[in-house]
Every structure is written in structure tokens, then in C-alpha cells.
């Protein structure tokens with residue numbers, strides 16, 4: 001989470017959602033609804049890939065792993081309503097109950113939906129890395145208040161949308177056509193549902209907490225949960241199926257289309273990406289974005305972060321302050337040869353990515369407090 005989408009104006013978010021199309025995938029879509037597609041990665045292993053929430057925040061991808069008498073789920077998305085819809089999709093592919101739920105890290109776009117699973121499957125066991133559990137409990141009440149208090153960006157977005165509907169004018173003062181008005185009314189209905197959903201968020205506690213690594217043997221299914229420590233968040237956990245060579249990487253690897261880097265730890269992240277590259281994959285589920293079939297994207301991230309660290313360190317040795325490095329560092333070569341970072345990425349988005357990554361690299365290299 002913590003992406004630049006949140007900083008876009010509602011109008012841009014609306015236009016994006018209205019024009020969004022599902023990216024082509026190499027995996028078969030076995031179930032879908034108007035906001036998600038469920039792809040089959042292997043026998044009994046699926047990923048649910050979601051459109052963004054009405055306020056522009058991204059939902060996590062959700063992993064669904066069947067075993068002999070149950071289902072293990074990875075990441076429950078940003079909103080309980082989306083998780084409830086996902087449960088309906090899961091029921092389309094299996095009659096087995098969801099018995100286990102875990103999350104890759106504390107960011108709420110990956111676990112706000114936990115309550116929906118607990119309501120649907122009261123005996124569900126929630127497994128978390130111990131620090132992830134602590135961070136969720138600290139951050140969830142804060143997020144609920146921040147999102148739904150007067151003047152919050154979520155409420156502001158809704159009120160702007162309702163203003164356009166009431167006045168029948170768009171954000172540029174142009175009259176809305178009947179068709180545009182219908183689309184915006186339908187979108188406003190979803191947006192209001194999101195506000196209600198967020199106001200009623202409930203925190204779910206972990207039932208089993210682990211430290212470091214946890215290996216589960218569920219029937220024939222071997223599931224390995226590994227805490228990699230600092231990368232995108234203070235504790236990023238991967239879920240790996242060694243027999244099937246399927247990796248759920250969480251936000252260690254995101255292509256949405258740029259990675260999320262605002263509150264990251266780039267120095268450690270480079271080492272974590274190196275560890276990930278050593279895990280053979282036939283399918284790698286990103287925290288957000290399309291499923292990968294190899295480690296090409298992992299290597300792209302690794303090389304890019306290393307370059308940013310090296311060039312930031314070079315700026316430091318030249319005696320430059322942060323803003324000077326951000327203004328003068330040359331990183332366009334990282335983008336120019338890579339279509340996912342040129343197509344559909346504005347220069348403003350690229351600058352945001354570049355500036356935040358350099359900021360984090362600058363602090364990491366200097367050993368500055370808080371990292």
C-alpha cells in the first residue's frame with residue numbers, strides 16, 4: 001500500500017476506474033465478478049486479482065490454496081466488502097471451508113478484510129508473524145479514524161463526487177451527459193458503501209503467531225511462511241509452495257505499475273530480493289499487479305534499487321544534500337528500457353517514485369534514525 005494512487009484527484013481515479021481493463025494473463029480465469037478475476041495457478045492454487053477500491057486505494061492480490069479438507073488464504077484485501085465478494089468467488093471453485101488466513105505484512109490493504117473471513121468461517125485460524133500482528137493492532141484503529149473523520153480524503157472524495165452529480169457538471173465545469181451521470185451515480189453508490197465499510201472496520205487478532213519461519217503440512221500441501229524482515233515494510237512475509245514452485249511475494253514485489261516505496265527500507269530490500277531470486281518459481285504472485293512466471297521482474301527491481309542506492313551514495317560522497325540528489329540524480333535509464341514503467345506511468349508518477357526512493361535510500365545509507 002502507501003502508493004501514489006492515493007494522491008491523485010478523484011476525477012483521475014474515476015476516469016482510471018471507468019476505463020480500466022484487465023491485463024492479459026497467461027493463467028486461466030476460473031471465476032470473476034465486476035471487480036475481480038480469479039486465476040488458476042496450479043491444481044487447487046489460485047490468485048484473485050482486484051480492481052482498485054472506489055477511493056483509489058489498491059486491494060492486495062489474494063492467494064487461495066486448497067488442501068485436503070480446507071482452504072488457506074493469503075491477504076484479505078483493503079475492504080471487508082471486497083473480502084466478502086472474494087469468499088463468493090472461492091465458493092465457486094471449492095466447497096471446502098477456509099480454515100486458515102494469513103497476511104504478508106501489516107499494511108491494511110492486505111488485511112482490513114480479515115473480519116469478513118472470521119464472520120463467514122468462525123473457526124478460522126489467523127496466522128501471523130508476531131510483529132505483523134502487533135503492527136496491525138496499532139495501525140488499524142488509527143486508519144479507521146484517519147479515513148472517516150471530517151475532512152478525510154475519503155469523505156472529501158465522496159463529497160466532490162456527489163457535488164458533480166448534483167450540479168451535473170464535471171471537474172472542468174463541463175456538463176455531464178446522461179450516460180456519464182449514470183456512471184457517476186453507480187460509482188457513488190460503491191463509494192458510499194466503502195465509507196460505511198470503513199466506518200465499521202473491526203480488528204482481528206492473530207490466533208497463531210510465529211517468529212522467523214513456519215512450515216505447515218496440510219495434507220499433501222507444504223506451505224512455508226518466511227519473515228524476510230525489512231523490505232517494503234518492517235516485516236515482509238512470503239508464502240511459498242516449494243512442490244508447486246508458487247510464491248506469494250506480498251509487497252516485496254509490486255507492479256502497479258510502479259513499486260510502492262514510500263515507507264520502505266531499500267538497503268535491506270535489495271538483500272531480500274536476492275533471497276527471493278533463489279526461490280524457484282513457476283508462478284509468483286505480486287502484492288499488486290499481474291502474476292509473474294519467472295524472476296525477470298524480481299531481477300529488474302533488484303537492479304533498479306541497487307542503482308538508486310549506488311547513485312544516491314555517489315551524491316553523498318560529492319557532498320550533496322537530499323534535495324540536490326533528488327533534483328540531479330539520473331534514473332530515466334531504469335525506466336526507458338522497461339515497458340511496464342513507461343506505459344501508463346506519467347512523468348509525475350515517476351518523479352514521485354524517484355523522489356521517495358531516493359529519500360529512503362539517503363536515510364538508509366546515512367543510518368539516519370527511524371529506519
Ligand SMILES: [Zn+2]
Pocket residue numbers: 001002060107109110251287288
Ligand atoms: Zn499493498
